[in-house]
Each structure stands twice: as C-alpha cells, then as structure tokens.
Amino acid sequence: MTAHPPTDSRPVAFSFRQTRTRRARLGRLLTPHGAVDTPQFMPVGTQATVKALTPGDLRAAGAQMILGNTYHLSLRPTAERIARLGGLHRFMGWDGPILTDSGGFQVFSLAHLRRVDDDGVTFASHLDGAEQRLTPERAIEIQELLGSDVAMTLDQLVDPGLPASEVTAAMERTHRWAERSIGARSRRDQALFGIIQGGVDPALRRASTAAIAGLPFDGIAVGGLSVGESKAEMAATLDVVGEALGDDPRVRYLMGVGSPLDFFTAVERGIDLFDCVLPTRVARNGQLWTSEGRLNLRNARFQDDPGPIDPACACEACANHSRAYLAHLFRAGELLAYRLASVHNVTYTLSLMANIRSVLADGTFDALRESVAARYERADRADKPPLRRR
C-alpha cells in the first residue's frame, strides 16, 4: 500500500467535515503507515495478532487500522525484542496503521493482579507472576519500541459505580499521568492520544474533558465506558464529552466499543474511531453478526441450514461455506471455525462502518440505524439497569 505521511510536522494529521447528522463527522486520519477513513473501527490484535486472522484476512475484510497492546507485548515477547526485529509492523506482517493501548485497561481487567500508586502500576504477570512495573513513562517507552503509529497514555479506569471519591481520584491520577506521558515522548513519528475518564458523572466528565483537551495531544480518547454502565449512561456521557469538546479539531476515539448499535450512538455524538474485542471474541464463541441479526451457529437448528452465514455478505466464509458447515466446524472444535467466523464478523463490522460513512455523506444515517436496530435491538434492549452509587 502507499504510505501517506502526515502533511505537517505532526506525526498524524486529521481532517474532517461536519455532517448534517447531529455531531457526526466524516474524516480522514493520516498516519506514517497510511490513511484511515473515519468513522472507523480497529480490530483488536492484543498479542501482535488479531486472533485467528492473518494480515491478509484483515485486508480482505477491509481493515485499515488495528490495535496492539503494551501490557501483553511487553511481557511477551517483550518490546525490546520486537524493536530488535524491526518493530511491530514488520514483526506481525501488518504494514498499515497500528494503535497501541497503554495497558490502562489491564489496570482495570487485571484488578486482582495489580497495585496502583501515584507513580504507576505494579502487576503480577498473568503469565508467571513476576512483578512488572508500568509507569506513564515506561508505557510510552514500550510503545516507542513497538513503533506504533498511535500511542495511548497510561490511564486508570474504574468501575463507574464506585463511590464518587474513587472515580474522582482515578480521574485526577489519569490527568497527572497524561501530563507525564507528554513529557516522556521522544519519537516525532508517533502520535499520542490522551484519555478522558470520569465515570458516568457529568461534572467529572466535563472536568476530565477540559483537562485532557487542554493538553497538546494528537487525538482525544474517551475511556472508561462499556464497563458495566447502561446504554443510556454511555449515550449521556458521550453527549457531555461532545459538548465539552465543542469544535476541537482533533480525532475522537471511543475506546472499547462496540456492538452494531453502539456505533450509531457514538458516531452521532462525534466519535471518529473505535476498537473492540467483541466482533472477534464472539465469533470464536459461535456468534455471527449478520444482516439478519445475531446468530449462534452452535444452535442445533443450523446443522441442516445450507445457506450462507449472511446472504448479504461477500466475505470468504459467506462466499464459500454454509451455516451447516460452520455449525459442524464449531461442534467438531475445528480451528477453521474460528477463522471463518472471525473473517465474517470483522468483515461485517467494517462493512457496517463503511455503510455508516456512506449514509453520513448522503444524509440517510437514521434510516440505516433503524434497519440495523430492527435486527439488533432485541438483544440490546435487554439492558442493564443504570449504575447505582455504592
């Protein structure tokens, strides 16, 4: 592919136009490894691989940018080894843009294996229990060794249902770590995004947005969502952040989202970039996203279904294989089940994003959302109740 180096002295450049659909934007992010059309979804490749997929599979599915992980790669094979081997792009054979997460999510998801203090986080490695120290500065160092196009600041996300004092403390610590992260940068060819926290409290979110947007980051991320709050709370929080960001011209990245309907919720509130494990994780567990809604191919009824996973899809799995075949592969525990299901779900998700870009251009965003909601709302309506302060 052709590289599109940023057009100015910054490591990335973002241009966009406001659409007529509320806060939604159509844009283009230029990185050292190519351009990304936004709104865009990044498949998650935590350990230098989007599970079950080759870089060729990702290209065929329409992927433009993927995500890798500081915490996992620093433990194995180590950032220094990847650097010796030419950086993450060469190591994994993906020459497109890569964003690396900072390890902040592991502060949350590996809560029982870590200890947080003001200087950083100490993990007991989930691999061998060895003590691992991650500070904002080390997270930047690791990501510079990996050579990703976009690095993320180390942050602390918490269950938004925790007492306000704890949500506030984590937010303020995230702000201090954000400033330190900027000071730790040494590469000029790698972007750095700051992360807004503050749980689901509007005042805290406004404060966090002001703090993060006030720093010279190349992009702004919204963190701490899709961690147990309701759909309504996520939407309300994105409203608050969108309002607080106003006409800030930087790219806006919603971390860890989402489901098909979440994309609509976030895009119309100004989000440009997404990542999520959901399409690939549920694929490996038999759940396929289709134009007919969610299908669980392990269900008995699919064993005799000769049709494609999704008649509206042209991916390798849909073009060549039946639901009955996939159902068999899952039952037999065959590895091909994971690849074909992942190929399909990533294709579906990226096609949906492409459709969203298309309807933002022609003004039929709401119609597309309604047609997707008709197939997916039943599942998303089974919503969790709003979080209660404990």
Place this chain on the structure above:
RNA sequence: GGGUAGGUUGAGCAGGUGGUGAGCUCCGCUGACUGUAGAUCAGCCGUCUUCGACUGUGGGGGUUCGAUUCCCUCCCUGCCCA
C-alpha cells in the same frame, strides 16, 4: 463346558459389603461476552404437575421393617483354560 472379572442415568466412569446412588467428565441443549489472563465462562442435561415429587444400580424371584448391597436363577460382555 470350566474358571474369572464385570453389567450404574446417550458414552466413559466414581461410589456403594442392609438404612434415601441423580456425583464427575465427555456428548447434547441454551445463554453470556464491549481499550482480550477468554478456541472462554455460566446454566441445564432420567421423568413429572420442577422452591418439590417420583423413578432408576442387567431381567426375574427370595430373605428382610427396609436390598444397589445378602441368597437363588436367568441373560449379556471381557479375559483365561478346555
């Protein structure tokens, strides 16, 4: 024909030498999953009128207040000997 070890809920097992065997692993059925400790996890998996009840340890018979357990007999399977 003789000897010997067995026969437990779809499969494979555990347990049990007189006082309620529905316990495990597969298989099967369903659900969950949101900046990946996840090819993972959870529930169900004899029957029914399912917060409970009933049935079930190869078949039949016997002893006993009570049998999966003890006795008799038959059937089936593995192995050894003829």
